[in-house]
Amino acid sequence: MDVKVKILRYNPEVTEDAEWVTYAVTLQPTDRVLDALHKIKWEQDGTLTFRRSCAHGVCGSDAMRINGRNRLACKTLIKDLNPDREITVEPIKGLPVLKDLVVDMEPFFDAYRSVMPFLVTDGHEPSRERIQSQADRERFDDTTKCILCAACTTSCPVFWSDGQYFGPQAIVGAHRFIFDSRDEGTEQRLEILNDKEGVWRCRTTFNCTDACPRGIEVTKAIQEVKRALIFRRV
């Protein structure tokens, strides 16, 4: 099928302003948006620039705004996009655009790193594994699925308008440890999230939950962290 793909192009080496460019591509309905981008890059215009790696939704490289919604290009099939009309592709919002669909990921990873996203334990290590019940393991399962693609954070209106807010992903990253029965860093982590630019900035618009390509209930995780802060227990 013949499809038109409209892409927001930007290369500061060439011009100061971003501009929409439309490409005509022949695709299968079951092709991914990533296949469309590759066809354009490989057959029409080699300067088109985007990140990608695994191509099946596990590495988190290719989050972009497709028809106005944050998704992974490798997990979005053409047939699911109403391909009779132009498909629009633009970079995720709220992070500086560096070239075409490539944004500066450093502020995003800085936010993640700031919430102590690692297991904190006291005392002597056991000689075998720590014991954890199946129910305790299940408690934080949802947030272990995060692939750090930034689809949630860059769909958040608070994140767009406020240069300071951690964004939903960092809270997901903290949630994964706050609700892990083996972790002993909860107090410190909650203090970080209690900051005025922390968890309280969330306005529960649910954009993040809709955007997550892994199906994580991001807004629910944020609410659970808020409750933990209010009641000071998890």
Next chain:
Amino acid sequence: MQRHQYDVVIVGAGGAGMRAALESSKRTRTAVLTKLYPTRSHTGAAQGGMCAALANVEEDNWEWHTFDTVKGGDFLVDQDAAEVMCREAVDAVLDLEKMGLPFNRTAEGKIDQRFFGGHTRNHGEAVVRRSCFAADRTGHMILQTLYQQCIKQNVEFFNEFYVLDLLMVAGKATGVVAYELATGELHIFSAKSIVFASGGFGKVFRTTSNAHTLTGDGMGIVWRKGLPLEDMEFFQFHPTGLAGLGVLLSEAARGEGGILRNKDNERFMERYAPTVKDLAPRDMVARAMANEVREGRGCGPDGAYVMLDLTHLEPAHIDAKLPDITEFARTYLGVEPYTEQIPVFPTAHYAMGGIPTNIRGEALANNDDVIPGLYAAGEVACVSVHGANRLGTNSLLDINVFGRRAGIAAAEYAETAEFEELPERPEEFVVELVEGLRNATGSERVAAIRADLQATMDLNAQVYRTEGSLKQALVDIEALKSRFANVAVQDKGKRFNTDLLEAVELGFLIDLAEVLVVSALERKESRGGHFREDYDKRDDVNFMRHTMAYREVDAEGNVNIRLDYKPVVQTRYKPMERKY
């Protein structure tokens, strides 16, 4: 151009690279250079588990695991290395748990274990539950956990830095040259130790489970230095790739009870491996599937694939143990695994061969001598713990055990060694490579050459090989080399020039495809993942030996591949017929 100096430089930030970094950065000043962001590495795509004889759910011991690894590798495994890996597996899993990895748990709260192909109790008696796992996203959890520990330990990363050359002085490794994607700037890293942990080269094939970025850069760099590559003819084809796409569906699907069926709905693996059936090693299952298709028992309109049947499993069990792969089937093929069988066909998955190392992770210049300062671990390396065919889960094990070992060895060497003087104009080779491609005015496009390379490799060097097919592949590769000399890129800029880097990566792929095919031509036997229809038996008299390939340039400047051989280390297991 910028210059940097570190005691240890690690190239690659997948499981092996980050496991190495956790060790070396505790001991010495360490930098990790990666062409991606660390969490994008393909370790994250591994699904089914990591085997270790914890004996949490049934009797097991590491000696049985060693035997399975040796037999699974069709006796080409270096047995001293397999012993090290399987013995240290238990601590490797426990270490990850202590770092926070969220393993699935037993009812008693211990790490849960499940069945996996080729892993047996008491030397093949029956299948055994040995694989430690986190649903079907074990690799994801390993990659995330190691990255989290690197954050905790303040490991220094250079993200989106493409290492393109290794610097050597008088036979010692002394640094690397890297290209920064964001700016196009070159960086010279002087180091006492360099660890390559840059992964495999699955992109030489069209149908592959591998990421677009798995282009064999590490192996290619070492190859161009005239250093050997070992056992490159052994490439694993994973039985269950999504048909037509190659996206991986974990062997855990069969570990949890999934069954392969042909168009007659027959459980055909009963004919090929009566004892362990669908849980035979991957090379045997992949060949059986390809054979079913060749003999007309394939499914679909063209009879081009077989079916993976999960429909007899409880949906709740599928959701708990196999959530990701069933979602892949729904997303990409529109198949509902609760009620429908999933079309599958073998997909190029894993390089058993690579940079030869010893059990400390030290890279070898030949059969015996180490290269001072150079280390390798993970898929880029060949220890050889996988021999002619890797068992499922042993790659996640390999990266943890040998990543750790290489990190320790590299740091210990750096603590005693001095920085060496770098060559004059260390960037020279990379400048010529990169600027040559950037300024080239040819008429060929990178993508077209790459597609043709992948097509000939799929057709001629896949599950079934013959002298004729391999010679055809060589002819095709020769033609592709000429075309590559006439390639041009469209993006001439400095900033995020992925067009340019795809051309560089294609250069590595062409080199490695040729090494694979030349090595495969000379191995006139069938062993593990290398199956020759014209020599369909294993030949221990002539070929119980590793292939060592060298790139040589003669006086006229012609490049030739020279093959040499290295003995297999055998300790306690004598070669036997491989039946399951």
